[in-house]
Amino acid sequence: MARLNVNIQNLELKNPVMTASGTFGYGLEFADFIHLEDLGGIIVKGTTLHPREGNDYPRMVETASGMLNCVGLQNKGVDYFCKHIYPEIKSIDTNMIVNVSGSTLEDYAECAARINELDKIPAIELNISCPNVRQGGMAFGVTCEGAASVVKAVRAKYNKTLIVKLSPNVTNIADIACAVEAEGADSVSLINTLMGMAIDIEKRKPILSIGTGGLSGPAVKPVALRMVWQVAKAVKIPVVGLGGICTAQDAIEFLMAGATAIEIGTANFLDPAVTIKVRDGINDWLDRHGCQSVQEIIGAIS
Amino acid sequence: MLDLQVVSVDTLSDKYVLIKLTYGHPLPSMVPGQFVEVLIDNGAQTFLRRPISINNVDIEKNQLWLLVAMVGDGTRHLARLKAGDSLNCVLPLGNGFTFPDTVMQAAERRFLLVGGGVGVAPLLYFGKELHDMGCVPSFLLGARTAKDLLLVREFMRYGNVYLTTEDGSGGEKGFVTDHSILKSERFDQISTCGPLPMMKAVARYAAKVNTYCEASLENMMACGLGACLCCVEKTKMGNVCVCKEGPVFDVNKLLWL
Numbered sequence: 001m002a003r004l005n006v007n008i009q010n011l012e013l014k015n016p017v018m019t020a021s022g023t024f025g026y027g028l029e030f031a032d033f034i035h036l037e038d039l040g041g042i043i044v045k046g047t048t049l050h051p052r053e054g055n056d057y058p059r060m061v062e063t064a065s066g067m068l069n070c071v072g073l074q075n076k077g078v079d080y081f082c083k084h085i086y087p088e089i090k091s092i093d094t095n096m097i098v099n100v101s102g103s104t105l106e107d108y109a110e111c112a113a114r115i116n117e118l119d120k121i122p123a124i125e126l127n128i129s130c131p132n133v134r135q136g137g138m139a140f141g142v143t144c145e146g147a148a149s150v151v152k153a154v155r156a157k158y159n160k161t162l163i164v165k166l167s168p169n170v171t172n173i174a175d176i177a178c179a180v181e182a183e184g185a186d187s188v189s190l191i192n193t194l195m196g197m198a199i200d201i202e203k204r205k206p207i208l209s210i211g212t213g214g215l216s217g218p219a220v221k222p223v224a225l226r227m228v229w230q231v232a233k234a235v236k237i238p239v240v241g242l243g244g245i246c247t248a249q250d251a252i253e254f255l256m257a258g259a260t261a262i263e264i265g266t267a268n269f270l271d272p273a274v275t276i277k278v279r280d281g282i283n284d285w286l287d288r289h290g291c292q293s294v295q296e297i298i299g300a301i302s
Numbered sequence: 303m304l305d306l307q308v309v310s311v312d313t314l315s316d317k318y319v320l321i322k323l324t325y326g327h328p329l330p331s332m333v334p335g336q337f338v339e340v341l342i343d344n345g346a347q348t349f350l351r352r353p354i355s356i357n358n359v360d361i362e363k364n365q366l367w368l369l370v371a372m373v374g375d376g377t378r379h380l381a382r383l384k385a386g387d388s389l390n391c392v393l394p395l396g397n398g399f400t401f402p403d404t405v406m407q408a409a410e411r412r413f414l415l416v417g418g419g420v421g422v423a424p425l426l427y428f429g430k431e432l433h434d435m436g437c438v439p440s441f442l443l444g445a446r447t448a449k450d451l452l453l454v455r456e457f458m459r460y461g462n463v464y465l466t467t468e469d470g471s472g473g474e475k476g477f478v479t480d481h482s483i484l485k486s487e488r489f490d491q492i493s494t495c496g497p498l499p500m501m502k503a504v505a506r507y508a509a510k511v512n513t514y515c516e517a518s519l520e521n522m523m524a525c526g527l528g529a530c531l532c533c534v535e536k537t538k539m540g541n542v543c544v545c546k547e548g549p550v551f552d553v554n555k556l557l558w559l
């Protein structure tokens with residue numbers, strides 16, 4: 001057994017495998033398939049200050065080795081989360097991390113402040129990169145100034161581990177990463193979905209209700225991996241890598257590209273127990289290669 | 303998540319197959335209206351699971367039946383399965399049709415099960431369970447043409463069967479909502495599954511005659527577990543997941559009427 005534990009600044013993870021926001025519900029949906037406490041962390045659904053109904057159906061379509069979604073951050077709002085969901089998940093013995101979204105700086109900061117009060121939520125992942133909401137969301141994540149301004153506003157109200165999730169829909173993702181690092185982000189995670197589209201040629205109209213959606217799954221992996229590698233070289237803070245990870249080999253590629261931890265999203269839909277298989281696969285690989293600790297392979301290519 | 307084994311794949315027509323599956327241990331208990339998420343082949347075009355209704359459960363033989371319409375790569379792949387192949391399924395998922403609480407209620411309650419096309423799938427298991435409770439359900443089954451009327455003989459084992467086809471090649475000509483049985487008889491519960499326009503027409507009929515009506519929806523799904531919020535239907539309670547809160551809904555909760 002190699003040592004699998006890693007740290008994202010003060011946050012200790014039992015192993016580098018976490019789940020990606022929006023693909024794993026609140027974790028409980030997967031309790032029949034895995035022991036949730038075996039994960040390094042669970043990043044729950046995107047949460048906003050006010051309730052959101054999300055976009056109209058259809059919200060998803062399968063594309064070659066991937067899928068597009070335009071869920072649009074449907075959630076019942078942070079107060080509902082604190083009152084009704086937090087009590088149900090706070091005893092799960094792993095890092096329960098809330099993904100926070102907003103459309104104004106004030107909303108982001110206020111939402112983060114409410115979650116700061118919750119003892120058993122040691123970190124948030126700030127989503128400045130959602131492609132599926134009209135205002136805010138990704139708009140902040142596509143410029144250095146926008147990204148820096150959200151992180152600054154949230155940092156002032158939030159004193160636990162702050163992970164900032166970056167949009168791949170930018171010209172230079174490393175610049176954005178540096179901008180959020182400078183404002184005190186503890187870590188960056190990437191990538192969120194890549195903006196995409198699919199058309200129903202019989203109806204001559206887009207399949208998704210809002211026309212476009214975010215691409216995820218194995219189709220995005222090479223792009224995500226390249227971006228993680230670029231960002232890991234550019235920043236000093238730990239990087240969390242995701243995008244298309246389905247197997248231990250995929251995960252190890254991200255670790256070698258410089259990610260300290262990884263998240264698994266779309267692959268949970270194919271195999272609800274994939275996360276644990278990836279964790280075990282990383283361990284087997286380390287054992288086979290005589291590594292004492294997963295730390296030995298983080299950034300091992302650079 | 304179980305690796306089930308294919309017992310047989312029967313071709314019902316050029317469009318439909320009936321797949322019978324079994325398992326080395328007793329199958330988990332499943333109620334009519336629930337569905338399974340089957341893993342196709344991890345191929346580039348078919349890597350998400352496909353939701354398929356539980357068509358029948360044969361407890362004695364420890365078999366699960368799936369009735370599949372070949373509409374795309376995933377379902378065509380299922381149709382090519384051979385006896386002995388394994389099929390990875392997450393099951394059972396979702397909530398079933400409304401059942402009578404007691405045997406006494408079952409005997410008195412008049413059920414009409416309305417299916418169109420491959421939407422007849424979950425109604426067979428539902429009808430069988432009702433039959434086993436001492437009820438004689440009525441099945442109103444519709445299709446384009448006679449050869450798309452599926453498993454009619456199976457349905458006849460469990461209740462009264464009424465048929466319609468759009469071209470008149472089987473049963474009465476027209477849509478299910480045109481069938482004469484709806485003019486001559488009244489029911490206490492209508493449960494329906496099939497194409498959306500058909501289910502909406504059935505719901506309008508039920509509203510007109512003031513009868514409880516529930517419909518099984520087939521929204522596109524990614525996870526099937528209530529985790530991704532892709533499969534939502536607009537309801538009077540806002541957007542709800544069909545996979546977790548449904549797939550069977552009281553039509554009065556939907557925004558159809």
Ligand SMILES: Cc1cc2nc3c(=O)[nH]c(=O)nc-3n(C[C@H](O)[C@H](O)[C@H](O)COP(=O)(O)OP(=O)(O)OC[C@H]3O[C@@H](n4cnc5c(N)ncnc54)[C@H](O)[C@@H]3O)c2cc1C
Pocket residue numbers: 337348352353354355356368369370371372373374375376377378420423424519520521522523549
């Ligand atoms: C709860 C539920 C139960 C279902 N039960 C059955 C069943 O018992 N038997 C059966 O044959 N099918 C059933 N379906 C529909 C089935 O899931 C789809 O037909 C299947 O996913 C199509 O996959 P494919 O790869 O063959 O087609 P694709 O290539 O994915 O699509 C081909 C065509 O089918 C349409 N389609 C895709 N998914 C759906 C869907 N979910 N509903 C309607 N049309 C769709 C697409 O719009 C496209 O035009 C059910 C769906 C749900 C949600």
Ligand SMILES: Cc1cc2nc3c(=O)[nH]c(=O)nc-3n(C[C@H](O)[C@H](O)[C@H](O)COP(=O)(O)O)c2cc1C
Pocket residue numbers: 020021022023045046047069071073099127130165191192193215216217218220242243244245263264265266267530531532
């Ligand atoms: C259905 C769906 C919903 C998502 N919702 C969110 C969300 O609420 N917040 C967020 O930051 N990312 C969200 N994402 C993006 C994922 O967390 C992840 O960044 C992306 O899917 C890439 O990883 P993957 O290829 O492993 O899925 C969502 C993705 C999917 C497929």
Ligand code: FES
Pocket residue numbers: 522523524525526527528529530531532533534543544545546
């Ligand atoms: S399919 Fe994911 S929530 Fe229903």
